[in-house]
Amino acid sequence: MSKTHRGKGVRGMQNKARGTCPVCKTTRIKLLYDRKLEDETTAKVCKRCSVKAAS
Numbered sequence: 001m002s003k004t005h006r007g008k009g010v011r012g013m014q015n016k017a018r019g020t021c022p023v024c025k026t027t028r029i030k031l032l033y034d035r036k037l038e039d040e041t042t043a044k045v046c047k048r049c050s051v052k053a054a055s
């Protein structure tokens with residue numbers, strides 16, 4: 001379970017975990033973190049947005 005966001009763990013993910021962040025709309029960023037959105041759905045977001053999510 002360790003380091004699932006790095007190295008081999010990422011490699012096995014779809015498109016190497018890259019995509020468009022639903023929060024900041026950054027394209028081709030790695031979406032590694034689950035975050036609950038305002039509509040109560042959970043989506044993968046980028047590192048920056050996972051940190052911001054605390055508020």
Ligand SMILES: [Zn+2]
Nearest residue numbers: 021024046049
């Ligand atoms: Zn983001």
